Amino acid sequence: MLRFYFEVAGTAFRRQIVYRWANLAGLCTNIFFALIVSYIIIALYAVRPVVAGYDVHDTLRYTWMMQAILMVVLPFGFTDLMQTIRTGDVVTDLSKPCDFYLYWFSREMGKNVYYAIFRGLPTYLAGMVIFKLGVPLTWQSWLAFGLIPPFGATLGIAYRFLYNIVAFWIIEARAVVSFALTIAQFLTGSFIPLPLLPGWLQTIVNWLPFRGFMDLPVQVFLGKISGSLLWGAFGLQVGWLIILTCLVLWLVQVARQHVVVQGG
Amino acid sequence: MWRNLWEDLQLYQHLLVIQIKAQLQYKANLSLDIISYLGITGLEFVALLLYFVPFRTLLGWHVGEVAMLAAVMSLSFGLSELIGAGIDNFSVLINRGEFDRVLLRPVSAFVQVIGNDFRLRRLGRITQGMLAFALALHFLPALHWTFFKLLVLGIGIISGTIIFLSIVLLGATLCFWTVETTEITNILTYGSREMLSYPLTIYHQVLQRFFLFIVPVAFASYVPVCYVLERPLPFGLPAELALASPIVALLFALVSGWIWTFGVRHYQSTGS
Numbered sequence: 216m217l218r219f220y221f222e223v224a225g226t227a228f229r230r231q232i233v234y235r236w237a238n239l240a241g242l243c244t245n246i247f248f249a250l251i252v253s254y255i256i257i258a259l260y261a262v263r264p265v266v267a268g269y270d271v272h273d274t275l276r277y278t279w280m281m282q283a284i285l286m287v288v289l290p291f292g293f294t295d296l297m298q299t300i301r302t303g304d305v306v307t308d309l310s311k312p313c314d315f316y317l318y319w320f321s322r323e324m325g326k327n328v329y330y331a332i333f334r335g336l337p338t339y340l341a342g343m344v345i346f347k348l349g350v351p352l353t354w355q356s357w358l359a360f361g362l363i364p365p366f367g368a369t370l371g372i373a374y375r376f377l378y379n380i381v382a383f384w385i386i387e388a389r390a391v392v393s394f395a396l397t398i399a400q401f402l403t404g405s406f407i408p409l410p411l412l413p414g415w416l417q418t419i420v421n422w423l424p425f426r427g428f429m430d431l432p433v434q435v436f437l438g439k440i441s442g443s444l445l446w447g448a449f450g451l452q453v454g455w456l457i458i459l460t461c462l463v464l465w466l467v468q469v470a471r472q473h474v475v476v477q478g479g
Numbered sequence: 480m481w482r483n484l485w486e487d488l489q490l491y492q493h494l495l496v497i498q499i500k501a502q503l504q505y506k507a508n509l510s511l512d513i514i515s516y517l518g519i520t521g522l523e524f525v526a527l528l529l530y531f532v533p534f535r536t537l538l539g540w541h542v543g544e545v546a547m548l549a550a551v552m553s554l555s556f557g558l559s560e561l562i563g564a565g566i567d568n569f570s571v572l573i574n575r576g577e578f579d580r581v582l583l584r585p586v587s588a589f590v591q592v593i594g595n596d597f598r599l600r601r602l603g604r605i606t607q608g609m610l611a612f613a614l615a616l617h618f619l620p621a622l623h624w625t626f627f628k629l630l631v632l633g634i635g636i637i638s639g640t641i642i643f644l645s646i647v648l649l650g651a652t653l654c655f656w657t658v659e660t661t662e663i664t665n666i667l668t669y670g671s672r673e674m675l676s677y678p679l680t681i682y683h684q685v686l687q688r689f690f691l692f693i694v695p696v697a698f699a700s701y702v703p704v705c706y707v708l709e710r711p712l713p714f715g716l717p718a719e720l721a722l723a724s725p726i727v728a729l730l731f732a733l734v735s736g737w738i739w740t741f742g743v744r745h746y747q748s749t750g751s
Contacts, residue, residue, distance in 0.1 A: 244665055263534065407529050
């Protein structure tokens with residue numbers, strides 16, 4: 216059965232490879248946005264050298280790293296699942312002899328791997344060339360980075376699934392999708408780096424699941440969080456992952472039993 | 480020509496009225512949509528404000544001044560979204576070969592395209608723009624207002640709307656050849672909106688020139704706002720240039736309109 220899920224992921228990966236030009240255009244967009252934010256940050260840092268332990272170089276790295284993993288963790292316009300619910304095609308997926316969530320999970324993971332390689336890597340490389348970002352040299356940083364972003368991506372998939380599955384109950388759920396994405400982007404530090412937020416807001420944000428999406432992986436990569444602080448934050452996010460996954464599984468169960476599927 | 484224009488406007492109005500009536504049928508849904516759109520655009524603006532908690536100024540620009548820039552951007556972008564959302568969906572029209580049908584009708588193709596997807600929920604961003612503007616005024620109590628400044632700002636916002644509409648039209652024209660919408664258009668619309676919500680001078684020279692002289696979005700936002708705030712313009716440009724924003728916008732619109740007509744003439748339908 217495990218092989219089946221790997222196969223699903225592989226197919227999703229290969230399907231993505233076909234869209235070379237779309238990926239190139241998307242890459243340009245990612246780089247452009249990171250560039251704009253970089254200029255804003257450089258200009259802002261003219262008045263003070265360090266904020267909350269982040270100098271201008273750190274914040275630039277943070278920004279480029281964010282842009283690099285954005286498409287992995289919070290891809291725009293993921294409504295694939297929602298579409299199948301709207302058209303009724305979801306029935307075929309539900310009746311496949313595999314777990315409904317794991318099926319979608321594998322598909323999304325396949326896509327994630329694609330985006331990490333063909334979108335994230337070139338984005339960060341562009342930043343490295345333009346702003347001489349460099350990479351951290353400690354092995355701990357790399358080890359942690361190897362573990363925590365896949366975790367963020369897993370959280371991201373559970374979240375994606377959640378805001379799509381509402382389509383079982385709300386037919387016109389596009390507003391929900393854009394709202395869910397914006398909130399998540401804001402609270403994971405995609406609009407403004409979380410370390411720059413005022414203290415009280417950071418305290419709230421640190422307790423929410425969104426931090427684990429991107430902020431935590433990026434902070435780990437930068438080596439800004441380590442030791443017991445890291446383990447605390449990571450443990451909390453593991454808790455959130457369990458909660459979100461259970462919620463997803465429960466909602467699938469409810470949908471399976473009570474929802475009348477749309478036709479045609 | 481004027482009669483044609485008049486007929487086009489009547490058709491456009493007719494298309495809008497139908498869609499507004501349809502959307503008003505679902506009042507609860509509509510207000511929810513507008514509010515969530517206001518929330519989304521509001522969060523982006525909140526992020527901009529939050530930058531000014533750790534940093535007092537942005538190269539001499541205070542939070543109120545930057546808020547005014549962002550407000551002008553939101554308003555012109557919001558208006559262009561409200562009016563021209565139909566162009567955004569152009570790739571669908573091309574993809575399904577429905578543009579053939581559009582061309583068969585004895586009325587302007589442009590009006591049919593632009594008028595086919597009018598969404599009242601776009602009022603959300605315009606509301607956000609107005610709130611941002613009110614906040615900017617609150618942060619800038621000492622700002623001296625004259626009738627002329629108001630005029631320049633108003634004309635600037637309208638020029639900005641025209642420029643954004645021309646950009647999406649250019650993006651749509653590209654679909655004649657590429658069939659799919661390319662994300663490159665997003666750089667010019669969403670990207671320039673984000674970029675010019677902050678003072679132009681913080682960016683690289685190339686970017687500054689590009690958005691002043693080639694895709695003149697800055698002409699309709701940065702230049703008028705500088706006039707209102709009595710700030711000098713980059714490259715030693717005279718402040719009076721603020722009055723030229725409608726001319727620049729119309730020129731840009733003419734060029735993109737010409738390219739669009741060229742595209743329509745060379746349109747080859749797609750199968751399936």
